[in-house]
Amino acid sequence: MPTVTTSMISELREKTGAGLLDVKKALDEAQGNPEEAITILRKKLGSKIDKLASRATKEGLVHSYIHVGGKVGVLVEINCETDFVAKTDDFKAFCQDVCLQIAAASPSYVRREEVPEADLAKERDIAAAQMAGKPPAAVQKIVEGKLEKYYSQVCLLEQPFVKNPDKMIKDILSENVGKLGENMVIRRFTRYQLGA
Structure with missing residues (x-):
């Protein structure tokens, strides 16, 4: 099982x-x-x-954050069901936390389904090459483990929360859905870094 x-x-x-x-x-x-x-x-x-x-998530906020020193900036769109919830302090605090996460951890995608298959194939090839000579069953498990680690680096929802690494961003999202009683979706984000 x-x-x-x-x-x-x-x-x-x-x-x-x-x-x-x-x-x-x-x-x-x-x-x-x-x-x-x-x-x-x-x-x-x-x-x-x-x-x-x-339930449709057509309301929400586009939230911005500029990191101290002005070298990193983030825009994120987070949707909820009603304008009422979008205006609450809890929703705004969640948006701010997501912006801090993006600024600190620099994800490339919101969710694992967005990662291009070509990137996943490349990561699988690298992991398999590192395991050359090991039994095929062990290689498969190790490759899957390395892919999970890759997701936790590049996918926002899979990342450990910078304020509490025991939880992932998707856990924080679920907690806020429960607390606010509405469906919520982190739709998209852009991270700007000076000189990058």
């Missing part, structure tokens, strides 16, 4: 908007299969899951 990881739980929470315990139980019951877990959640929680995940 595959181990249910915190990243699996976070991803499923982000997709469904379901509570932490509900997601963990569903993943355990589905033996780590996310599609099956979604089906289980839909059966248990009914239309609540469908409604939250499908």
Whole structure:
């Protein structure tokens, strides 16, 4: 039976908007299969899951941040469902935290689905070449581990939060979705660095 990881739980929470315990139980019951877990959640929680995940996020903010000294600047678009939530201090604080993360950790993409297949193939080739001579089963596991590490470097949602490295940005996003009661999406960002 595959181990249910915190990243699996976070991803499923982000997709469904379901509570932490509900997601963990569903993943355990589905033996780590996310599609099956979604089906289980839909059966248990009914239309609540469908409604939250499908709710449009057309409001929000474009937030800016200039790092001390003016050498790094960030623009990020974070969407939510209502203008009311977009104006709250909690939402603005989350936007600021995301900007700080981008300034400090310099991600290239918001989510892993945005990473070009050519980049992933290159990373797989590099990792496999480093493992030359090892058994194929071990090489496959090591390559997958190195890809996960790569995602945590280049994908904003996969990065450890600079203010609390025990949590990833997607965990902070899920917490804010729960706290504010609305679907939220980090849509896109641009990071400017002087001379880069």
